[in-house]
Amino acid sequence: MNQELVVISDEQVEILLGDLLEYYGYDFTGYSKASIKRRILRLYGLDKQLSFAEFRYKINNDTAYFKRFVEQITVNVTEMFRDPGFFKTLRDTVLPKLGTYPLIRIWLAGCSTGEEAYSVSIILKELNLLHKSLIYATDINPAVLEKAGQGMFAMSQMKQYSENYIQSGGTKDFSSYYTANYSLAKFSDELKSRIIFSTHNLVSDHSFNEFQLILCRNVLIYFDRDLQHKVLSLFDESLEGLGYLALGSKETLDFSPLARNYKRVPGEKIWRKVS
Amino acid sequence: MNKCDALIIGGSAGSLDVLLKVLPELNPALSFPIIIVVHRKHGADSLLPELLAGRTSLIVKEIDEKEPILAGTIYVAPSDYHTLIEKDRSFSLDCSEKINYSRPAIDATFQTAAEVYRDKLVCLLLSGSNADGVNGLISVKAWGGTTVIQDPQTAQVAYMPQQAANFAKIDYTLAIEAMAEFINLLS
Numbered sequence A: 001m002n003q004e005l006v007v008i009s010d011e012q013v014e015i016l017l018g019d020l021l022e023y024y025g026y027d028f029t030g031y032s033k034a035s036i037k038r039r040i041l042r043l044y045g046l047d048k049q050l051s052f053a054e055f056r057y058k059i060n061n062d063t064a065y066f067k068r069f070v071e072q073i074t075v076n077v078t079e080m081f082r083d084p085g086f087f088k089t090l091r092d093t094v095l096p097k098l099g100t101y102p103l104i105r106i107w108l109a110g111c112s113t114g115e116e117a118y119s120v121s122i123i124l125k126e127l128n129l130l131h132k133s134l135i136y137a138t139d140i141n142p143a144v145l146e147k148a149g150q151g152m153f154a155m156s157q158m159k160q161y162s163e164n165y166i167q168s169g170g171t172k173d174f175s176s177y178y179t180a181n182y183s184l185a186k187f188s189d190e191l192k193s194r195i196i197f198s199t200h201n202l203v204s205d206h207s208f209n210e211f212q213l214i215l216c217r218n219v220l221i222y223f224d225r226d227l228q229h230k231v232l233s234l235f236d237e238s239l240e241g242l243g244y245l246a247l248g249s250k251e252t253l254d255f256s257p258l259a260r261n262y263k264r265v266p267g268e269k270i271w272r273k274v275s
Numbered sequence B: 001m002n003k004c005d006a007l008i009i010g011g012s013a014g015s016l017d018v019l020l021k022v023l024p025e026l027n028p029a030l031s032f033p034i035i036i037v038v039h040r041k042h043g044a045d046s047l048l049p050e051l052l053a054g055r056t057s058l059i060v061k062e063i064d065e066k067e068p069i070l071a072g073t074i075y076v077a078p079s080d081y082h083t084l085i086e087k088d089r090s091f092s093l094d095c096s097e098k099i100n101y102s103r104p105a106i107d108a109t110f111q112t113a114a115e116v117y118r119d120k121l122v123c124l125l126l127s128g129s130n131a132d133g134v135n136g137l138i139s140v141k142a143w144g145g146t147t148v149i150q151d152p153q154t155a156q157v158a159y160m161p162q163q164a165a166n167f168a169k170i171d172y173t174l175a176i177e178a179m180a181e182f183i184n185l186l187s
């Protein structure tokens, strides 16, 4: 019952984060401490390590275990049409505005297992924009990207996703987008055809294109304020004038000096770059 | 008891009525923050802070991520995120897996706060139908904080405070009528 009393101290967390940076070049030092510590404790509890020293040794010397570590300390929880109101605004306001561009470039940063990318793809298709859109869906974690590429999600989620879809303004039969295969729903290849999944680390990688729409939802909550500012600047560099930046329902541009160059879409966590 | 730096109230089914009774009697000049983590339906968001604000002259607000935690304010955990407490006494939000079928999970807030506020933390667990919060109270106790439950006999759903009484060391068991005075005296 009191698994959580297994204690790793703050200093030990710092040691592990220092190792990751030194040995693997992964910089988690700007992540919110409470959250990352919880994740580490969770993994430590799950894997029943005997001692902190062994835990540390394994992360630093066993690449497979290091991969597991990165997979487990990032939070990958996501869903299709998460926050339906957000997707409704995307459908009704944002994407139609972008419809006039010959090619719509979208960056979905922190895409996790892909549910969000397929959701955007569905809306683009319904707006008849999919053929001239490209969605660059990126994440730090290769394991989630592999899953995203398969486009298969648990059948048991479809009822919820279908409800979300309808609430987001969808009017089609949601089940027409996938074929049921035992416990999995496989989404159509057409939806995937305009999505490029690839790794990109928001902490250390650079801008790689200019976009008209950048979505990064429920990722910044894991970063401290300094890292948030840094990543927001990366987005700003990567966003064309009059492009849109979309954040998660609890995230904001308000505390960034960049805010003055942006105008918020009323009622949603979406900002338009106006200068 | 030690000086209180934060009071966290957790609850589930049957806890809203308790809050609505207790809030009006709170001292409007509280010298510590109150953080409220109650389970609620997906999407029923902004309603709860508004509802509670109607019962007190203290500031009531839904938590924003990275927000510093200030005395004299009542903070309400948003739905669909876990609320975590950072060392520098600010909030972090986290949308990781549900815990005890719940997000927000009371355990997540109690546990992270336990380490930060240590013996200056008071956690109160109200009525509810699952065991969320129980592990949290165990941590609070382990870090020297004060554990309080609603008297299960006065709870609409006794299960949650009863589980706490069974598994954690509880310092105070309070009837609803005794809660406001208890809280006011923490100042």
Ligand SMILES: C[S@@+](CC[C@H](N)C(=O)[O-])C[C@H]1O[C@@H](n2cnc3c(N)ncnc32)[C@H](O)[C@@H]1O
Residues within 6 Å of the ligand: A074, A075, A076, A077, A078, A079, A082, A109, A110, A111, A112, A113, A116, A138, A139, A140, A141, A144, A200, A201, A202, A203, A216, A217, A218, A219, A222, A248, B095
């Ligand atoms: C909670 S999920 C959000 C998924 C989706 N955007 C949503 O809102 O449902 C957060 C994702 O951010 C990714 N992430 C964390 N740190 C990152 C970084 N430094 N660079 C890129 N992605 C990162 C995680 O791997 C995870 O898949």
